[in-house]
Amino acid sequence: MRMTGHGFDSNARKTSSPLAFVVFFKSLFGAGLLALPNVLGRVGLILGAVIYLSVALGCSFSCYLLLRAREITSELIEGNATRPPASATSRLFGGDHNSRHLKLNERQTKSSDKRHHLVTYGDLADALLGNAMATATRWTIIILNVLFTAGLVIIICENLGSFVPDNSNIADDENHNIMSGRHKVGLLLLPLVSVLVQIPWLQDMWIISMLGLAVYTGGVIGSSFFSAFWTILFGDVSGRNLPTDLWELKWDGVPAFMGNAVYALEGINLALPTVHAMQNPSDATRVVCGSVVLYGVVTLMFASIAYAGGLGGGDGTGLSAEECDVSTKCITPLMLQSLIQITLSLAMLLSIPVMLYPSTEMLEVMLTDRLEKKAESHAKWRQANNANSGVELHEFARRESETELLVGKQGVSNSSVVGYTSIDSVIFATDEEQEFSQDRSWKLRLFLSSLTVMLGTVMRSFTHFSGFVGAVGLSFAGFVLPPLLFLRAHEAANLPLRWPMLVGMAFLVIFGIFNMAAGGVASIRGIVEQMGQ
Numbered sequence: 001m002r003m004t005g006h007g008f009d010s011n012a013r014k015t016s017s018p019l020a021f022v023v024f025f026k027s028l029f030g031a032g033l034l035a036l037p038n039v040l041g042r043v044g045l046i047l048g049a050v051i052y053l054s055v056a057l058g059c060s061f062s063c064y065l066l067l068r069a070r071e072i073t074s075e076l077i078e079g080n081a082t083r084p085p086a087s088a089t090s091r092l093f094g095g096d097h098n099s100r101h102l103k104l105n106e107r108q109t110k111s112s113d114k115r116h117h118l119v120t121y122g123d124l125a126d127a128l129l130g131n132a133m134a135t136a137t138r139w140t141i142i143i144l145n146v147l148f149t150a151g152l153v154i155i156i157c158e159n160l161g162s163f164v165p166d167n168s169n170i171a172d173d174e175n176h177n178i179m180s181g182r183h184k185v186g187l188l189l190l191p192l193v194s195v196l197v198q199i200p201w202l203q204d205m206w207i208i209s210m211l212g213l214a215v216y217t218g219g220v221i222g223s224s225f226f227s228a229f230w231t232i233l234f235g236d237v238s239g240r241n242l243p244t245d246l247w248e249l250k251w252d253g254v255p256a257f258m259g260n261a262v263y264a265l266e267g268i269n270l271a272l273p274t275v276h277a278m279q280n281p282s283d284a285t286r287v288v289c290g291s292v293v294l295y296g297v298v299t300l301m302f303a304s305i306a307y308a309g310g311l312g313g314g315d316g317t318g319l320s321a322e323e324c325d326v327s328t329k330c331i332t333p334l335m336l337q338s339l340i341q342i343t344l345s346l347a348m349l350l351s352i353p354v355m356l357y358p359s360t361e362m363l364e365v366m367l368t369d370r371l372e373k374k375a376e377s378h379a380k381w382r383q384a385n386n387a388n389s390g391v392e393l394h395e396f397a398r399r400e401s402e403t404e405l406l407v408g409k410q411g412v413s414n415s416s417v418v419g420y421t422s423i424d425s426v427i428f429a430t431d432e433e434q435e436f437s438q439d440r441s442w443k444l445r446l447f448l449s450s451l452t453v454m455l456g457t458v459m460r461s462f463t464h465f466s467g468f469v470g471a472v473g474l475s476f477a478g479f480v481l482p483p484l485l486f487l488r489a490h491e492a493a494n495l496p497l498r499w500p501m502l503v504g505m506a507f508l509v510i511f512g513i514f515n516m517a518a519g520g521v522a523s524i525r526g527i528v529e530q531m532g533q
Contacts, residue, residue: 017283024267024274025291029216031151031348032264032470035463036303037224037312037327039260042253045246045307049300051254055261056296058479058508060289063271065482065505067284070118070272072489073127077118119276121269121477122362128488138362140477141269145359146452147469152348152355153189153456154465157182158326159341186457189349193453196353197360197445215347220328221302223340227331228309244316246308256467256526259519263470265296266478325463356452360445464526471519479512 015023040048118124121141126134164181232242275284306327310317313324324330328344331337459465483505490497 014279015277017278017280017287020274020278021287021291024270024288025295027270028267028291028295031155032260032466033299034155034326034328035260035466036264036299037306038321038324038463039257040303040307041243041312041314041321043250043257044248045304047249048257049304051257052261052300053296055258056265056293058511059265060292061504062478062482062508063268063288063292064285065486066268066271067275067288069485069489070124070275072493072495073124074118076493118272120272124272124485128485137481138366140473142359142362144473144477145355146448147473149352149355149452150455151462151466152352153453154459154462155326156189156345156348157185157457158462159328159345160185183457186453190450190453193352193449194446197356197449198442215343219340219343223331223336224306224311224327228305228311230332231309241316241318242308243310243314245314255518255522258515259467259471259523260463262474262478262515263466264299265292266474267292268478325461356448360448363444364441461526461530464523464530468520468523468527471515471523475512475515479508483509
């Protein structure tokens with residue numbers, strides 16, 4: 001599967017449903033897995049397991065809503081949707097559904113063929129919610145991808161910081177340039193990441209993701225199980241023991257835990273590209289929703305065993321929860337821990353260009369589309385210049401100025417000279433601007449790579465950071481938007497909607513909003529406290 005500016009290339013070879021299941025399931029494994037033993041210890045095993053499985057079912061349901069909305073919208077675009085005379089959605093929204101149906105088809109017919117495929121989250125939002133919401137959705141996905149990449153940087157700094165001499169605790173009033181080990185790692189990462197994101201062939205290196213999966217399954221999960229079972233069965237010669245609060249119900253840690261659970265589980269931004277790459281899109285619901293549920297069960301087993309084996313720190317283990325913010329920092333024996341930390345950091349370093357690629361590509365496409373729209377508008381000026389007289393051209397300029405063609409570029413005066421001089425200057429300036437933007441795309445990549453490295457270096461706790469991203473960003477994209485898109489798709493197609501589905505969607509939205517508020521506040525409080533230490 002190959003990414004393009006609007007998603008997966010329509011000419012790429014389609015995959016079978018079993019292979020799509022494997023690829024999607026593999027893609028769900030991310031950095032959030034490393035924080036699960038720690039956050040599970042903040043709520044207790046029983047309470048954490050119930051909440052985590054509930055979040056997994058919620059994520060699966062949100063993926064179903066998104067995929068169903070895509071299916072209905074695709075049928076509307078192709079003109080094959082059925083439109084019954086009345087529906088529950090009509091009573092909910094009201095209005096003429098036939099006119100909405102025609103409006104949807106008209107907008108999509110005018111769009112490019114790539115948009116017809118509804119490959120990305122933004123494409124579907126554009127079809128159902130309009131340009132404004134589509135832009136907001138695309139920016140949300142871009143920001144989330146950047147934050148995901150910053151999370152990789154945090155883990156690299158956490159793992160490699162212990163190998164770098166740390167003199168940040170040395171009191172020296174005359175030297176204010178003392179840095180911690182993680183800051184030194186961040187300085188080393190900055191040039192490396194900046195160079196890696198500029199290498200084009202890294203964008204398509206699927207072997208990098210396979211390397212990351214191998215490190216996760218054989219390295220992190222395998223070594224974590226070994227360390228946990230060693231502690232559970234034999235104890236640790238270094239004095240580490242089993243946690244004493246394993247069965248406690250810690251309700252005060254629920255808000256922060258939900259954010260981390262969403263971060264570890266939510267893969268909704270991968271759902272639409274997966275469907276587009278499948279030979280049989282009708283199997284998409286089983287592939288995507290089944291993968292999410294299976295991933296929830298597998299990761300819960302991992303987190304439970306790792307937490308019971310002391311990899312999450314806490315009471316009775318001999319280590320604080322802050323020391324085990326990332327589970328790889330608490331693996332035993334020490335030699336195995338060092339090996340896993342180094343190999344995991346290397347795999348994540350090579351994964352950063354792959355993680356940043358969708359954001360850079362989406363931004364470049366958005367800028368290119370904006371320039372193309374300007375070029376189309378300026379083509380009107382050329383036609384007017386060739387076909388109309390000076391007076392007509394001046395009148396044309398006056399009308400077009402009201403559509404923000406010349407707003408911010410030039411003022412349209414009452415002199416007809418503007419119709420001949422300033423118009424040509426705008427046309428030539430735009431062509432040069434477009435060429436400049438295409439030739440300098442490396443600046444965009446450099447900016448994003450620098451931003452992610454600096455953000456990942458400053459943040460000291462991956463647990464609090466991932467909790468904030470999951471609570472605020474992913475809850476909106478994963479629990480609020482899918483029900484809205486699902487309702488709008490049914491409204492446009494005038495399809496019936498039963499009340500159990502409405503209740504389920506209402507519960508999903510309420511959970512998302514609650515998680516954004518409670519989880520966001522808890523995570524921000526944790527970040528502030530961590531930064532103040």
